[in-house]
Every structure is written in C-alpha cells, then in structure tokens.
Amino acid sequence: MICASRVLFVLLVVLAPAVAFAAGFRLPEQDAKALGMSAAVVAQADTPSAIYYNPAGLTQLKGNWVAGGGTLILAQGAQFEGRTKVSNRLGLGTQGTKGEDQVFFTPDLFFVSSLGSERLRLGFGVYTPFGLGRRYEDQNRIFRDQLNNIELKTVNFNPTIAYKISDAVSVGAGLDLFRAQVIYDFTAFGTFSGTDLYTANARAEGDGLAYNVGVLITPHPKWKIGLNYRSISSIDLKGNVDIRTHSAAASAAFAAAFSQPSGASARDTAHSNLTLPDTFAIGVSFRPTERLTLEVDADWTGWSTYDEFPFNTSTSVSVGGAQIYGPTALTKDKDWRDTWTMRVGGQYKAGDRISLRAGYLYDRDPIPEENYTADLPDGDRQAGSIGIGYAGSRYTVDFAYAALFYRARTVKNYDRSGNVALDGTFKSMTHLFGLTLAYQF
Numbered sequence: 001m002i003c004a005s006r007v008l009f010v011l012l013v014v015l016a017p018a019v020a021f022a023a024g025f026r027l028p029e030q031d032a033k034a035l036g037m038s039a040a041v042v043a044q045a046d047t048p049s050a051i052y053y054n055p056a057g058l059t060q061l062k063g064n065w066v067a068g069g070g071t072l073i074l075a076q077g078a079q080f081e082g083r084t085k086v087s088n089r090l091g092l093g094t095q096g097t098k099g100e101d102q103v104f105f106t107p108d109l110f111f112v113s114s115l116g117s118e119r120l121r122l123g124f125g126v127y128t129p130f131g132l133g134r135r136y137e138d139q140n141r142i143f144r145d146q147l148n149n150i151e152l153k154t155v156n157f158n159p160t161i162a163y164k165i166s167d168a169v170s171v172g173a174g175l176d177l178f179r180a181q182v183i184y185d186f187t188a189f190g191t192f193s194g195t196d197l198y199t200a201n202a203r204a205e206g207d208g209l210a211y212n213v214g215v216l217i218t219p220h221p222k223w224k225i226g227l228n229y230r231s232i233s234s235i236d237l238k239g240n241v242d243i244r245t246h247s248a249a250a251s252a253a254f255a256a257a258f259s260q261p262s263g264a265s266a267r268d269t270a271h272s273n274l275t276l277p278d279t280f281a282i283g284v285s286f287r288p289t290e291r292l293t294l295e296v297d298a299d300w301t302g303w304s305t306y307d308e309f310p311f312n313t314s315t316s317v318s319v320g321g322a323q324i325y326g327p328t329a330l331t332k333d334k335d336w337r338d339t340w341t342m343r344v345g346g347q348y349k350a351g352d353r354i355s356l357r358a359g360y361l362y363d364r365d366p367i368p369e370e371n372y373t374a375d376l377p378d379g380d381r382q383a384g385s386i387g388i389g390y391a392g393s394r395y396t397v398d399f400a401y402a403a404l405f406y407r408a409r410t411v412k413n414y415d416r417s418g419n420v421a422l423d424g425t426f427k428s429m430t431h432l433f434g435l436t437l438a439y440q441f
Contacts, residue, residue: 024376027130030053032071035402035432037345038402040295052158065112076428108128128153135148146186148186148199158175158176177209182237201241204270245263283298283343291350296343365407372422399433
C-alpha cells in the first residue's frame with residue numbers, strides 16, 4: 001500500500017504544476033462537469049467530485065462509484081512591457097518580454113461507496129487543489145533575479161464521510177493529507193555591481209494536514225443550499241539548494257562561508273513553510289423545470305494567511321557587509337489579501353442522456369502592488385465555460401472547455417531607495433479542457 005501510494009504521488013506530482021483557475025495558485029477545477037459550469041456546483045454536488053466541492057453531496061449518489069479524469073491547461077506565457085531592477089541597472093529602459101507557453105495536466109480520481117446504506121457514504125479522492133508553474137528559459141531576461149523557473153506541486157489524499165440526517169439535510173466531513181513539492185530556480189543580481197552573482201536551484205518537499213466539512217440543505221424539491229469549508233494547512237518544506245557562482249566576489253564569499261577551497265559551486269540545505277489558505281463556499285441552486293438547473297456561488301479564499309514565503313538556509317553568505325544568500329536576502333514578503341469569487345452556472349438536459357452546461361466567474365487578484373513579482377503575474381480574472389455530458393445506464397462522460405482572461409495588471413513597484421523593482425504591465429490568458437469518466441457498480 002505504501003509503495004502504491006508513493007507511485008501515485010510521483011505520477012501526480014509530475015503532472016500537477018499548473019496555472020490556477022482561481023486567484024493565486026488555487027486549482028478548483030476537479031471535475032469536467034463542474035468546469036463546464038465554472039465550478040458553481042457547491043449546492044448541486046451530485047458527482048463523486050463532491051468529495052472536493054461539498055462532501056455532504058455524496059449522499060445523493062446511489063451505490064458505488066469510481067470517477068477519474070483531469071484538466072489539460074494551456075497557459076500562455078505572461079507578456080510584460082516595462083522596467084525591472086535588472087533592466088534599470090543595465091540602462092536598458094523599457095523592455096518587452098514574454099514567459100514560456102506551458103502545458104499542464106492535473107489529474108483527479110474519486111471513489112464513493114454506499115456500503116449498502118441509505119444514509120451513509122464513504123469516499124476517497126486524490127487530486128491537486130493547489131499548483132503553480134512559471135518558466136523563463138532566457139537566462140538574460142530582465143527579471144531573472146525573481147525567477148528562472150518555479151513550480152508548486154500538491155497532491156491531496158482526501159478520505160471523506162457523509163451522512164443523510166433527513167430528506168432535507170445532509171452533512172459531510174473529510175481529512176486532507178497534503179504532499180507538496182516546490183522547485184525554485186533564480187539568479188541573484190548585484191544591484192551595485194550590475195552583474196549576476198550566482199544561480200540557485202532549490203528543491204524541497206513536505207507534508208501537511210487539514211480538514212473539510214460540508215452541509216447540503218434541500219428546503220424545497222426545486223431548491224438546494226450548499227456550504228463547504230476547507231481549513232488552513234501548514235506544510236513544512238525541507239530540501240537542498242545547489243548554487244553556481246558567476247562573479248569572483250561571490251565565489252570568494254561562498255568559498256569562505258562553506259569552508260571549501262573553491263566557491264564556484266556549493267550545496268546547502270534549506271527549509272521553508274508553505275501555508276495553504278482556508279476556503280469557504282456557499283451556493284444556491286434552483287431547478288425551475290425538470291430540464292434546467294441554475295446555480296450561484298460565492299467562494300472565499302483566505303489568502304491573508306500567505307504573509308511571507310520564508311527561505312531559511314543553513315548557511316549565510318555576505319559580500320561587503322550585505323547578505324547575498326541567506327534568510328534575510330531570500331525570504332519574500334507576500335501580504336496577500338483575502339478574495340471572493342462569484343460563480344454562476346447552469347445545466348440544461350437536452351434529452352434523457354445529453355446535458356449542456358455553461359458558466360461564468362469573476363475573481364479578484366489577491367496580490368498587493370508592493371509585493372507583485374514575475375513568479376505569479378496575476379490579475380483580476382474572468383472566465384467563461386461550456387460543457388457537455390452523456391449519461392449511460394451505469395456510466396457518465398463529461399467534457400468541458402473554459403477560457404480564463406486576466407485583466408492587464410499595471411504595477412509601479414520601487415524599493416526603499418526609490419529604484420525600480422518592477423514598473424510595467426502584465427497580460428495573460430489560459431485555456432482549460434476537462435474530461436471526466438465515471439462508472440457505477
């Protein structure tokens with residue numbers, strides 16, 4: 001069992017980094033049916049993916065189910081035009097650059113069993129609720145001091161239980177067992193010297209624990225109210241940092257700090273803490289006819305828990321009295337803001353087996369201007385989605401597409417000395433394709 005879990009984790013971690021369909025690095029697209037309605041499903045929650053969206057909804061499923069699939073994410077590299085610390089120091093003026101276009105696949109797998117009970121349901125899900133990927137191949141790019149490559153990969157192992165208290169009320173709860181991996185590559189740039197000091201390649205992994213609860217209320221056959229809360233998870237990350245120096249001063253400083261004859265390269269250990277935010281969603285669905293279902297959701301993410309990303313190294317390195325490598329130099333302030341996402345979605349049964357879906361969402365950007373960086377060039381988002389589903393006698397097939405548009409974000413960020421840190425405009429968009437297969441047995 002341990003071996004199988006490890007293999008599954010490795011598979012998901014290889015596939016999981018992504019550009020999120022919600023603000024920040026959250027990934028709420030865990031099911032193609034939900035994706036087709038822009039994830040406005042907390043009050044419907046009538047598929048095995050209710051394990052994620054609202055565990056109380058599992059009581060609506062009869063018998064045993066297995067569902068699997070994923071989301072293919074085509075992320076356009078963020079376009080930037082403006083000035084950065086690097087371009088300003090090198091006298092390059094306003095520059096235009098673009099991140100690498102990337103393709104990700106985020107898989108998901110859900111099991112649900114009634115155990116022969118009318119009221120009790122047990123479930124287990126494996127999916128990727130948070131993720132981030134951004135890569136810049138050009139080592140001479142104008143914000144290389146912020147990153148060359150970053151990846152956040154998470155896998156959640158989520159056992160769940162749900163119970164139908166009455167025909168009107170169901171409740172559900174689950175544990176979230178997180179496994180996370182962070183890859184962070186960057187080049188330290190000497191503002192005064194105007195040269196690259198060193199390149200660092202950091203790799204770290206860690207585990208975290210959280211819980212989730214849900215309620216589903218059916219006050220009338222045509223109305224449903226859903227609520228879902230997922231708690232904070234604090235993940236301790238531990239790993240290594242491989243360093244290659246690019247200047248004589250940096251090489252000498254690393255050689256002295258690591259007590260080795262040459263400072264051309266070095267390896268250090270490091271640890272950090274990643275706080276995954278808590279979330280709360282409330283939704284109301286209405287079925288005006290037998291064929292049509294409409295839903296409106298409000299979805300809150302507690303991004304204010306992400307106040308900094310600590311980078312605690314075992315060794316510190318200074319040049320001329322200024323730390324160039326170590327906790328002081330590398331820890332980044334974040335101070336993100338809590339955000340609300342508004343979602344609307346609907347489903348129309350075009351026949352006994354075919355369902356058509358559509359949705360829309362509006363999502364606020366959580367990142368303050370003073371801490372805005374190129375690793376996550378976020379902006380207020382709007383998305384439109386469409387989907388189609390086919391229901392057989394014991395199986396379902398769902399497909400969805402969504403287009404995610406980022407509002408152009410203009411940033412004027414200067415350091416305490418009045419020098420440019422980041423002054424310009426980012427633009428981007430993302431395409432998402434979802435497919436889910438489910439089978440009842």
